[in-house]
Amino acid sequence: MKTTITDNLSWNKIRNSVIQTEEFLSTGGNLRLSTKEVFVDRILMKYKNDELNEGFNNLEKLAASMHFFKAKQLIDNSEVFKLLKLMPKGGLLHGHNAAMVSSEWIIKNLTYYPGLLKCTNKDGVVIFSFRKSDSHNCNTNYELVANERNRSNNPEFYDRILEKSINLYVPRPEVEYPNIKVVWDKFQNIFLTVNDFIKFLPVFKAYHYRLLEEMYQDGIFYIEMRHTFSQGYDHKNSLSAIEMTLELLNVVKDFKRTHPDFIDLRAIYQVKRRITIEELSQQISQFLTLRSYFPEFIIGIDLVGQEDTGNSLYYYYKLLQQLSPTNRFFFHAGETNWYGVAADYNILDAILLNTTRIGHGYALVKHPVLWNSVKRYGIAIEVSLISNQILHLVEDLRNHPAAFYISENIPIVITNDDPGFWNAKGLSYDFYYCLMAVGSNRAGLKLLKQLIINSLKYSAMTSNDKNIAIKIFHKRWNNFLDHIIKNYNLYNSKN
């Protein structure tokens, strides 16, 4: 039976109750903030409200509703963003190693390494490498990048053109990327461009050291990274996947020496979802072998690549279910706009395979049994907002299903996927969209803190490591709060 509310007091009471109940049910809703946190939350909310109000009145300034390529400059100038950059982010649980370092740094540093060759394959894709190989499928001669650059009138301009081959930025994405295929084709070409380039040991080491630096600079102190384990090479020899992994572990060791509060880098063995069942079987063998050498470093396995056009988990499930449960899965699933097709049902099969987390899970919102399962089993969804926007799942991120996940407190973590390909260093830009576009206008520090806690809670760390991580988080969080409070006083005195 419907009832009619007639007095204003009870109207406001029930109205506020519903609003508060929904907030309590949402991600971070049951956190209690300390006095310091309440203070910082007020500062954050002041900036957030000011910026959203300004955007509301002038939509050309509403970065939260815009494509990242158009919004980036506005975000860079946002006070909210400046604050988010200072915030410790916890763990980064979804990123692909070849796509995480900023393209600008790569061009300005790694492409200056002597001996870098360049050719173009039959599809017009630029290939970087330090060796000649039939596998590059070159349609042109190899040229030394150093020679080309010297011959050009303008090395600066030359580098800008070069950067285009490893970055998806375009000024008008709505025109230049009219559908998912166009942008995915270019996206996958970039992996081809850098594939052999970063297997060259000196580059491999410098690249991954820089990766750790860029993430650390953004407040990330733990990483679980999708990684392509493969042979590499140096000036003289071919190097095995084991040797390359040892080199990578040395890079991490070096980094940890000078960054004692960086916990660790772990790797998820990634396999392309286009391979045959036989090839997957071989890959699983290699995974098991490598994992026997590096049981702590390699935490699990995943299938990657465009889900719509690749093979489904169901296609491989007989093989995958044979793997002992000590081998964790971190499956990409439901990174699709389609509903009721194989890519969509990948979420179902990932859950049936006891996946530890789900990459993207964009389609989850349409599946009541699945989103309830994910909640009950505590399977976190790795949400990559900017990635989903750039790779053409959603335009205005206010329509991203993560808003639903937050409203239902479905466990999510904020991740960055391939930040190097689109000028998004670290996680701050993704956190910006999460706070400004996906979360309620009223959401603030509680949401952010819970997301950071989630990034540790839903990681594959041992409980011992998690305790260390929580301690580091508390210390950095406290420093962050103090820093903001101090700066806000400064800000107050200026205004």
Added chain:
Amino acid sequence: MKTTITDNLSWNKIRNSVIQTEEFLSTGGNLRLSTKEVFVDRILMKYKNDELNEGFNNLEKLAASMHFFKAKQLIDNSEVFKLLKLMPKGGLLHGHNAAMVSSEWIIKNLTYYPGLLKCTNKDGVVIFSFRKSDSHNCNTNYELVANERNRSNNPEFYDRILEKSINLYVPRPEVEYPNIKVVWDKFQNIFLTVNDFIKFLPVFKAYHYRLLEEMYQDGIFYIEMRHTFSQGYDHKNSLSAIEMTLELLNVVKDFKRTHPDFIDLRAIYQVKRRITIEELSQQISQFLTLRSYFPEFIIGIDLVGQEDTGNSLYYYYKLLQQLSPTNRFFFHAGETNWYGVAADYNILDAILLNTTRIGHGYALVKHPVLWNSVKRYGIAIEVSLISNQILHLVEDLRNHPAAFYISENIPIVITNDDPGFWNAKGLSYDFYYCLMAVGSNRAGLKLLKQLIINSLKYSAMTSNDKNIAIKIFHKRWNNFLDHIIKNYNLYNSKN
């Protein structure tokens, strides 16, 4: 505890169980189809699968994912669409009277009515009228449209230009309507263009007769229409709102005489949500007066206009809750991308005001307490897919929250809002997107049938009228099935 499934038989069993359970839980999931219906469903699904597969392989042909302005030609050629055009649609529960008739017909017929004047106001908006008035705020002289047309070299071309002033079509909406404000400004200007034009009695009558015809031709046999009740005029006199309503009722009577299975047109008194509380109070008085004259025709009241920038329901709630419960509400609520703002909370206040249905309810998905309430109280959501796309809430309709509403069997009806402004006659185009973009790839006749049943079930008809409506539906539905089965045999023999 997680369990691991190890044998393939149980894998497929549980997998299919989940898929079937989710389908059973979704809109139409518990309908049992007759033998005839199963047969037609197969035909429908064959066309649907063919078309989606073709689109999957060539995204430039995937109308379901495209903006209506780009997709329309593809849809017009779609076999699924041809079938949907033949399907009886039941009731149309959300459309605004001034925006429902196709602009082409208006230009080719009503603008040829002798004496039509045209001027342009200070904002460059064309005003059509049969009288001069300060209220038009003309910045130019009034010209007779007939004279202008005669003077033009090319009347066809002249009419095409004229049509642009009452239609939102542009070839590149993603460029020409960069944000919600740009398109809403033009949208609201069209209402200004036609406002005084359709108040002219001969036009008023012809317009509304045509409205009934266009809807009826598309299989709609009952309408609840948002209507602006206001004074009109003829060659000599001003006519009261009561007189205009009597004229409208005569139009309906005439139409029903020649269309005996058209049940009725009913009206929802619409008020702009920009007015003051005092103005709303006066409007409510007029509503109550008119309703006392036309208690069956006027079924309730609604507040209309852009929610983001207009007043909230909360702003008016004290006045609205004083209305006796015999006056039904049909509130627009949550037609917004914003989350946690007044427009978003309109859904909450609409529910607290015991609204009979909710117009749009786009933001509902983000509110767990509210979407559960809507389910429990049986408050139907009037979903206007093409409207939400054109008016800049969502680009790819596969991201529309109605997919979630269907997955949860939240009561929804498919509506068209303002089809005359964007070349979408009747409801078939909206049903097309519902079937091809919003529903699962596996959804077919069960979904469609339940949506049609919903359009009668959640109407404001008396139970007596509903029984009549159900009988008409069954008869027309049966004819539709027979027609398809017959045509399919034809199709089979050709192929």
